[in-house]
Amino acid sequence: MKAKIRILDMYSGRYSVFINEKEAKKAKLHPDDLVKIEAGKKTVYGSVVVSNLVKEGEIGISRDILGLHSFSEGEVVTVIPSGTPESVRYIKKKMHGGKLRKVEIEAIIKDIVDRKLRDIEISSFVTSLEINGLDMDEIAALTIAMAETGDMLDIDRKPIMDVHSIGGVPGNKTNILVVPIVAAAGLTIPKTSSRAITSAAGTADVVEVFADVSFSLDEIKRIVEKIGACMVWGGALNLAPADDITIKSERALSIDPTGLMLASIMSKKYAMGSQYVLIDIPTGKGVKVETVDQARALSRDFIELGRRLGQYVEVAITYGGQPIGHTVGPALEAREALSALMTGKGPGSLIEKATGLAGILLEMGGVAPTGMGKKMAREILESGKAYEKMREIIEEQGGNPDIKPEEIPIGDKTYTFTAPISGYITGIDNKAITGIARAAGAPEDKGAGIELYVKVGEKVKEGDPLFTIRAESEARLDQAIVLARRTEPIRIEGMVLQRIGNI
Ligand SMILES: O=P(O)(O)OC[C@H]1O[C@H](OP(=O)(O)O)[C@H](O)[C@@H]1O
Numbered sequence: 064m065k066a067k068i069r070i071l072d073m074y075s076g077r078y079s080v081f082i083n084e085k086e087a088k089k090a091k092l093h094p095d096d097l098v099k100i101e102a103g104k105k106t107v108y109g110s111v112v113v114s115n116l117v118k119e120g121e122i123g124i125s126r127d128i129l130g131l132h133s134f135s136e137g138e139v140v141t142v143i144p145s146g147t148p149e150s151v152r153y154i155k156k157k158m159h160g161g162k163l164r165k166v167e168i169e170a171i172i173k174d175i176v177d178r179k180l181r182d183i184e185i186s187s188f189v190t191s192l193e194i195n196g197l198d199m200d201e202i203a204a205l206t207i208a209m210a211e212t213g214d215m216l217d218i219d220r221k222p223i224m225d226v227h228s229i230g231g232v233p234g235n236k237t238n239i240l241v242v243p244i245v246a247a248a249g250l251t252i253p254k255t256s257s258r259a260i261t262s263a264a265g266t267a268d269v270v271e272v273f274a275d276v277s278f279s280l281d282e283i284k285r286i287v288e289k290i291g292a293c294m295v296w297g298g299a300l301n302l303a304p305a306d307d308i309t310i311k312s313e314r315a316l317s318i319d320p321t322g323l324m325l326a327s328i329m330s331k332k333y334a335m336g337s338q339y340v341l342i343d344i345p346t347g348k349g350v351k352v353e354t355v356d357q358a359r360a361l362s363r364d365f366i367e368l369g370r371r372l373g374q375y376v377e378v379a380i381t382y383g384g385q386p387i388g389h390t391v392g393p394a395l396e397a398r399e400a401l402s403a404l405m406t407g408k409g410p411g412s413l414i415e416k417a418t419g420l421a422g423i424l425l426e427m428g429g430v431a432p433t434g435m436g437k438k439m440a441r442e443i444l445e446s447g448k449a450y451e452k453m454r455e456i457i458e459e460q461g462g463n464p465d466i467k468p469e470e471i472p473i474g475d476k477t478y479t480f481t482a483p484i485s486g487y488i489t490g491i492d493n494k495a496i497t498g499i500a501r502a503a504g505a506p507e508d509k510g511a512g513i514e515l516y517v518k519v520g521e522k523v524k525e526g527d528p529l530f531t532i533r534a535e536s537e538a539r540l541d542q543a544i545v546l547a548r549r550t551e552p553i554r555i556e557g558m559v560l561q562r563i564g565n566i
Pocket residue numbers: 226227228229230231232235238255256257258259260261262263264265266267319
């Protein structure tokens with residue numbers, strides 16, 4: 064059917080195509096049906112919304128479509144019902160445990176990017192991967208398909224380093240220190256991050272507190288060739304565009320299927336043209352990888368996948384048994400990271416991990432002799448050179464380089480939990496901490512989160528503060544308090560574990 068474009072000022076998180084009720088009846092179109100919009104060479108797929116917001120002879124399109132496609136008001140287009148894409152058959156093949164061929168994986172990814180697959184089919188795909196997994200052939204095909212359905216970056220400033228954490232551990236603001244340290248040593252590190260997947264703050268959510276993170280590839284090329292680094296959100300770019308779409312499903316289900324995680328991370332590194340990649344695998348109770356053996360197996364997968372992509376990969380298996388640093392939540396983590404860069408000092412877990420990872424990258428990039436990287440990283444941090452580089456990154460990304468940690472707004476609704484008994488901190492539950500911070504509003508409410516006053520192994524007296532929940536609304540604070548009471552994220556044990564009476 065022919066119709067005139069009407070641009071509706073709304074975002075629906077999908078490509079929504081509004082069709083007048085009477086017209087939809089005539090065309091036998093129903094809500095959430097897939098339609099193809101054709102205008103000359105341009106072809107866009109969208110999901111039907113039946114609504115009298117538009118008149119007969121018009122179709123309304125949401126602004127999501129204008130992100131990647133140019134349609135103008137009043138433009139005449141053809142709207143054709145589109146049947147179920149072939150790739151749904153391949154999703155069901157994976158659902159039933161089959162091994163997907165390269166062409167089948169390519170079809171699924173292309174249909175995701177072209178919005179021919181809708182949320183329900185994408186979630187089914189992600190769930191199938193969670194249940195049935197992918198072997199290395201499938202993961203390699205998925206990685207390349209994810210990268211090649213988007214743009215690739217070619218930066219003339221070699222060697223190109225990169226670092227990426229598989230995430231999962233609360234408070235993991237580490238790479239906000241690693242990137243400026245590595246760049247301050249003269250290496251190139253075009254860092255892209257995703258927003259939170261299972262945590263309460265992804266690195267992109269944290270960096271966005273003091274700088275923009277949404278840039279085009281051309282802007283990133285300019286920034287990186289000028290100052291050697293960036294810290295941007297992968298989802299804003301047409302860089303492995305399927306990644307941010309599948310991450311939306313992962314976030315909704317709070318899962319991160321291993322095969323998809325490998326492809327998600329390495330497709331972005333491949334698209335950025337990174338040659339030397341360090342992968343951080345936080346390991347421990349309550350994170351994505353619980354044992355060192357599992358971490359070693361995953362490391363081998365990352366290294367093998369890198370080999371197939373022509374990238375040199377090393378992996379750091381890091382301690383993930385409790386939150387990193389003392390803060391969880393975008394603004395709180397931004398404060399802690401900025402303060403550590405300014406002073407060169409901060410929580411041991413943060414400084415040790417950041418200088419450790421940066422040290423490996425300095426050795427991989429050939430600017431530090433083997434075994435000397437961590438020491439050199441610490442010097443760069445303590446000398447203030449890393450902070451200088453961070454100021455350049457913030458400035459180039461449209462932020463205020465003079466921002467001070469205390470100027471970063473944080474939630475003003477607070478509640479502090481204190482120690483019910485004296486004793487030693489014997490555990491901090493990562494999943495509970497993340498759940499409480501998310502209940503408080505993080506990452507959407509930047510100022511929401513948790514401030515931790517204790518870490519495992521420390522001694523507390525009854526009444527000492529353990530942690531403060533921060534929120535931007537009373538309602539959210541109350542929800543978080545209830546959850547904190549129920550989950551008791553911090554475990555204290557007197558050293559006398561049991562007394563066996565003389566009975
Ligand atoms: O912890 P969750 O939310 O599961 O994983 C997502 C986080 O892990 C990675 O961290 P980085 O960018 O390497 O610092 C991603 O970019 C993202 O920030």
